[in-house]
Amino acid sequence: MGRLRTKIVRILPRTAICGASLLLSIFIGGCSTPTTTDNGPLVFKQEYSGNVSASLGTLGAARDSANDPTAPQFYWRRSTGALDSLSGQTGKVVLLNFWATWCGPCTAEMPDLEAISLQYPSDSVVVIGVSVDNNGDAFAKVSNYCKQNGDTYQMVIDSDYMLYRRYAVDGYGANFDIPYSFLISPQGFVYEYFVGKQQKATFVKEINRIR
Numbered sequence: 001m002g003r004l005r006t007k008i009v010r011i012l013p014r015t016a017i018c019g020a021s022l023l024l025s026i027f028i029g030g031c032s033t034p035t036t037t038d039n040g041p042l043v044f045k046q047e048y049s050g051n052v053s054a055s056l057g058t059l060g061a062a063r064d065s066a067n068d069p070t071a072p073q074f075y076w077r078r079s080t081g082a083l084d085s086l087s088g089q090t091g092k093v094v095l096l097n098f099w100a101t102w103c104g105p106c107t108a109e110m111p112d113l114e115a116i117s118l119q120y121p122s123d124s125v126v127v128i129g130v131s132v133d134n135n136g137d138a139f140a141k142v143s144n145y146c147k148q149n150g151d152t153y154q155m156v157i158d159s160d161y162m163l164y165r166r167y168a169v170d171g172y173g174a175n176f177d178i179p180y181s182f183l184i185s186p187q188g189f190v191y192e193y194f195v196g197k198q199q200k201a202t203f204v205k206e207i208n209r210i211r
Contacts, residue, residue, distance in 0.1 A: 052156075053155070055158050060074065062165060068169070071096075074163050076156045094182075095126070099129055099132070100133045113153065125207055125211065191206075
């Protein structure tokens with residue numbers, strides 16, 4: 001079994017986290033400016049395009065607790081259309097980040113995530129963003145946001161929170177707090193998790209610890 005570091009790194013003040021207490025205001029006005037004004041019923045018009053993909057296939061079983069090192073399986077399509085998966089990243093450190101376009105702390109963190117994705121060889125460290133945008137054309141929102149802001153690392157859309165619920169099983173997850181990040185070891189186990197916006201140096205330090 002893998003070893004999970006049980007401490008939560010840098011649990012920040014509520015101003016650095018978007019959570020359930022913000023959801024009503026988020027859907028009405030947002031905690032940051034949305035990339036589109038379409039807030040109607042959730043629709044999907046595409047499965048994948050560029051670095052953005054819907055979550056595909058059967059998800060792995062949820063973690064039993066915050067101390068469970070299991071990293072639930074999930075699937076997506078690369079820009080080439082090839083099917084990829086979390087298990088396909090074995091041998092690499094994976095930084096998995098749950099976010100949304102309406103979450104100010106999330107979008108403030110993303111330039112650092114982009115920089116990290118470019119800092120390391122792709123066969124060593126992989127950054128995967130999981131968007132929980134869940135109204136309007138979520139695919140278009142995420143895709144447009146990435147194009148406008150130059151985010152090139154892999155994005156997976158999780159509009160029904162099914163993947164989020166499998167990872168975020170502690171008290172913070174119950175509040176649907178984001179950004180919420182998980183560092184997964186080359187052996188495929190959750191090594192550490194982070195609640196709230198982090199500094200790039202925090203991620204880099206922990207990535208280098210397990211590379």
